[in-house]
Amino acid sequence: QPGGAFYDAAAEELAEPTLEWQCSLNTISVACILCDCFTQHFNAPRFYHNLKDSSPQRFTRLVFISYGIGAALAAWAMCVGYLTFGESSEGLILHNYNVKDPGAMVSRVLLALTLVCRIPLLMLATVDEILSLAGLPSKKRFSMPTMGAM
Secondary structure, eight states: OTTSTTTTTOSSOOOOOOOOOOOSHHHHHHHHHHHHTTGGGGGHHHHHHHSTTOOHHHHHHHHHHHHHHHHHHHHHHHHHHHHHHGGGOOSSGGGGSOTTOHHHHHHHHHHHHHHHHHHHHHHHHHHHHHHHHTTOOGGGSOOHHHHHHO
16 A cells, blocks of 8 residues: 555555456466365365265265355455555565565465465375275274364
8 A cells, every 4th residue: 555664665666456357377377376275175085074974965065165265265365465466466475565564474474384284184185095005994093183174
């Protein structure tokens, strides 16, 4: 915002946001970011088995609700970033913010924490498959990581 604490320290002149959409290589970047938001599909069987009173209808409903919330949050963040920086928006919108901006710094730390903490969640599917190949019934598998993930 003009006159804001970090506006004058911005590295580049910001372009005005436009509502035009053009397909370019940046579109691929946005598609990758959207796909990255939903990487937990590997754990769908685990989530289904740990769901109380599980049924395909109930699981489908919960998946649509949770993915809808995730998609809405991702779309909101992208729109706010684009409307703030316009055509000067970078692929990772945090790069547009000043390095001394405390709000952006907190966001960077939280993003790093999210990236580090999701690695074990991605590995749960591999662990499940190894235990399945070893013949261990799903009822005897420890499910505390799943509970923590939810």
